[in-house]
Amino acid sequence: MATPSLSLDALVAQLTQSHGDALAAVVLYGSAASGEAITGQSDVNVMVLCTALPLSTMRSLGQTMRAWSEAGNPPVLEMTVQEWRTSADIFPMEYADILERHRVLHGTLPLEGITVRPEHLRLQLEQESMGKLLRLRRGVMVAGTDTAKQQELLRASLSTLLVLFRAVMRLHGEQPPRDAAQVIAAASARCGFDAHPFTQVAALKRGGTLSPTETDTVLEGYVAGMSALVAHLDALDGG
Structure with missing residues (x-):
């Protein structure tokens, strides 16, 4: 719940470097994406979609994620593209919020067929x-x-x-x-x-x-x- 010392641009750059061609999208969602955030109070929520998430890549992001969390931000949400396409039924609240309030920072967010029942x-x-x-x-x-x-x-x-x-x-x-x-x-x-x-x-x-x-x-x-x-x-x- 604090202003990140690691900027969003720096976060995206490090995610791009670590994930390489497997990185499909980096998405800012919630109040920070819609302009409702209270500086120093509101969460900065980030979702990352990849075609694959090998353990070696996740380990390589350790220092980046620690810096992000230590600044008071919630952990970055990492999913595969396939998981994103098939999980709206078990996370409908989160999906509804992401669909309504998001900003794509890198890549493309797949939206076709994503519905909240x-x-x-x-x-x-x-x-x-x-x-x-x-x-x-x-x-x-x-x-x-x-x-x-x-x-x-x-x-x-x-x-x-x-x-x-x-x-x-x-x-x-x-x-x-x-x-x-x-x-x-x-x-x-x-x-x-x-x-x-x-x-x-x-x-x-x-x-x-x-x-x-x-x-x-x-x-x-x-x-x-x-x-x-x-x-x-x-x-x-x-x-």
């Missing part, structure tokens, strides 16, 4: 939302009454929740907007929870402040909202 999206979305709720509860227990730890938990969880909220909109046939506040408002209206705690966390992540009392209130609403999201998705099962 609603039933696959609902199943993964419910699973991911329940998992996030369980991790959020665990984080609440670990943070206890420490306001700083509570706020860090809130800030760290928001990006994932926005991915879930965008998936909710797509599941209902809606095109998610770029603005985070609009995404929160749409998802809360669909799932029946209060949007205000989530917009407060979005403001906190942009550099805003919360008092200890406000933090407790926001955290309570945050957990309640996630519970409502899980209940909403469960009710859609078979619908």
Whole structure:
């Protein structure tokens, strides 16, 4: 979650050198590709597609990937082209986000025949939302009454929740907007929870402040909202 010391251009150059002719595409996706990224806060997500991924090549990228990760970025996602073409059914949320918000940095991203089916999206979305709720509860227990730890938990969880909220909109046939506040408002209206705690966390992540009392209130609403999201998705099962 930091500005990379290894630039995207340098990353692409090193990926090109290591993978050679096997490199099919390097793709930037998510908020960094759509112009929504918050400097120093948002993830810089990169996907690499290759015709083959020999162990020797992956080993040769060790120093590059360590530098990328140590700068606070999520690990680069490496797949074969064949894996990309056949995995939309098991990673529908990720595929939907990549298809909607991406920028090709090198090569060509194969898109023909790539579709996200609603039933696959609902199943993964419910699973991911329940998992996030369980991790959020665990984080609440670990943070206890420490306001700083509570706020860090809130800030760290928001990006994932926005991915879930965008998936909710797509599941209902809606095109998610770029603005985070609009995404929160749409998802809360669909799932029946209060949007205000989530917009407060979005403001906190942009550099805003919360008092200890406000933090407790926001955290309570945050957990309640996630519970409502899980209940909403469960009710859609078979619908």
